[in-house]
Amino acid sequence: MKKILLLLLCTITLGLVSCQKDEIIQDTPNRTIIIYIEPNQWVSSNNGANYTAELSIPEIDRTNVDIEGILVYLDHPVNVNSYIQLPYVYSGNSYSYEQFNGGIAVDLQRSEYTTQNPTRPSVRIRAKIVLIPSVDVT
Numbered sequence: 001m002k003k004i005l006l007l008l009l010c011t012i013t014l015g016l017v018s019c020q021k022d023e024i025i026q027d028t029p030n031r032t033i034i035i036y037i038e039p040n041q042w043v044s045s046n047n048g049a050n051y052t053a054e055l056s057i058p059e060i061d062r063t064n065v066d067i068e069g070i071l072v073y074l075d076h077p078v079n080v081n082s083y084i085q086l087p088y089v090y091s092g093n094s095y096s097y098e099q100f101n102g103g104i105a106v107d108l109q110r111s112e113y114t115t116q117n118p119t120r121p122s123v124r125i126r127a128k129i130v131l132i133p134s135v136d137v138t
Contacts, residue, residue: 036124037053037127042108053108055129057129064131068133074125093119095108
């Protein structure tokens with residue numbers, strides 16, 4: 001009787017120890033888009049006080065705009081081997097962006113610390129757009 005009880009106890013212990021709870025996490029990766037802004041894409045407005053370059057990015061949909069995150073980076077003005085995140089101010093020029101379904105608009109205007117209008121960029125600028133997935137919990 002003791003042997004049967006011991007065998008039964010060992011079997012149950014082995015069964016409980018071998019059970020493993022696996023937690024499966026499905027992680028949707030970020031998406032990165034590299035795009036170039038050509039000098040002729042900058043459109044002047046407000047008597048030259050603002051320049052805007054609209055970038056068509058079909059990967060940006062209504063979900064990205066309403067729920068998820070969008071980060072925008074441009075080539076650093078001095079070191080083209082690095083990026084600088086928008087919004088930022090450099091040499092009296094203020095860079096920012098607006099996101100919309102189907103793309104973004106990069107805005108260039110003078111900062112509040114200068115009285116001169118910005119100069120239209122004369123070189124090709126590399127932009128990096130990172131789309132960050134998210135879940136609406138509200």
